[in-house]
Amino acid sequence: MCCDACKGLLLHSSLNDTNNLRTHVKSCPKKEKSSFAYQKTVHDFYSPLKSSPIPREIKFSVTEACTEFCALDARAFDVMRGDGFKNLAKTLFDADRATSTSSIEITDLLPHPTYFMNKFISK
Template identity: 45%
Template sequence: MHSSLNGTNTLRSHVNVCLKKDTSKKTKTNIIEACTEFCALDGRAFDVTRGVGFQNLVKILVEVGQLASKSKLEVTDILPHPTTISKNISRFGSMDRNSYCYCSVALRYVTDDFQLFTFILGCFPYNAASHSAQHL
């Protein structure tokens, strides 16, 4: 209730609660399952969802989904072809490639029917004078 003691705080609190869109439990469960499947099927590290690039991608996809909620939009219609991505990657080439060093750990498994599975366990940046084993 508004009074001279709380000023507009009551209204501000009410607006903040009304504007906050709570994600349903079912939606969160679906997202967890999709992220788990993404990591498992594509051999991605579990913390890929913490990456700025991945979060920017999800943000754009959510915005597109909000705009296209009335139409029948297929996922394959909005995702770029790998060749398109490789052509656009050159804008990241302006960064000094020699200043970035990474060490990746991957687990590879071959099934009895010769199917290869690759699991990225981690990719870690490091600063080292050399890429030799003694510096890693």
């Protein structure tokens, strides 16, 4: 191994893992100028305290619904990252917003599966 700051060579073996590097970092003469003087943590990139315009309870219920969707319908969790799913979610959200009441039954809004069969057969 080589120190990025002072370019000193460090012994590495499977027995000491990265202990030599850790010890060297504490005493490296150039550590103040180096990039490892402060190791960033996950909190430097993501803070759970970030304010969100979405209330925590709503975010939690959506997360739970997405988890159930994937588990009950045997779908990959990655499906929610797809443009098709996002478009469907946005359309459903806009449909609810466009009505004067929020008492829409989702089963009344979604097309019946046979609609798709008939649509493709008729082509």
